[in-house]
Amino acid sequence: MENKKTVSVLNDLLQITNDRIEGFGKVEGKVWEKYPDTKAEYDxxxxxxxxxxxxxxxxxxxxxxxxxxxxxxxGSLHRTWIDIKNSFTIGNIEESTLSNVVFWEKAAMEAYENALNSGDLCQKSSDVLTEQLHSLKISHEQFKKIEEYKNN
Structure with a gap:
């Protein structure tokens, strides 16, 4: 297994992780006003x-x-699109934000699964990514439940 391939896969996941950090940082303050119980989970x-x-x-x-x-x-294009969409949205930006979190968590999980199935990782990298994927799955499920709860 080549280090170059491993580094490439890991760098792709690093960018996705940076997208998550950036995306969570852009959550509207209105979300916390309407759903203060979600702030701790975002943090x-x-x-x-x-x-x-x-x-x-x-x-x-x-x-x-x-x-x-x-x-x-x-990720940058998506965040820009969300900013534009939210500037024209009348009403429920909060639910839209929760939907976007669920969508991007699912996309991150798929990227991790693809990386783990690529055959381009050493054992240590696979172990770390497996653990990170587990954390992503938990977060995805938590936000999916919050989204479903808020939509009912």
Whole structure:
């Protein structure tokens, strides 16, 4: 297994993790006003994402790679689209925000699953990513339940 492939896979996940951090940071204050019980979960997910980011950077460095510590183009475009959409939305930005969190958590899980199935990872990287994927699944389920609860 080549370090170059491993580093490439890890850098893709690093960008996705940075997208998560950036996305959570853009959550409207209105969400906290209407659903104060979700703020603690968002804060936990931001902290979790920062720990995941550090783990990914460490793995990349251990493989002799250069961490691409930025967001992805797709993530940047999505956040811009959400900003535009929210500027024209009359009504429930809060539910839209929760839906977007669920959508992006699912996308992150799929990226992790693809990385784990790629065959391009060493055992240590696979172990770390498996643990991170488990955390993503828990977060996804929690926000899916919050979204369903808020929509009823």
């Amino acid at each position: 936990r997910m931001i902290s979790q994402s920062k720990m995941m980011k550090n783990e990914l950077i460490n793995l990349i460095n251990e493989k002799g790679g250069n961490p691409h510590d930025s967001t992805s183009v797709a």
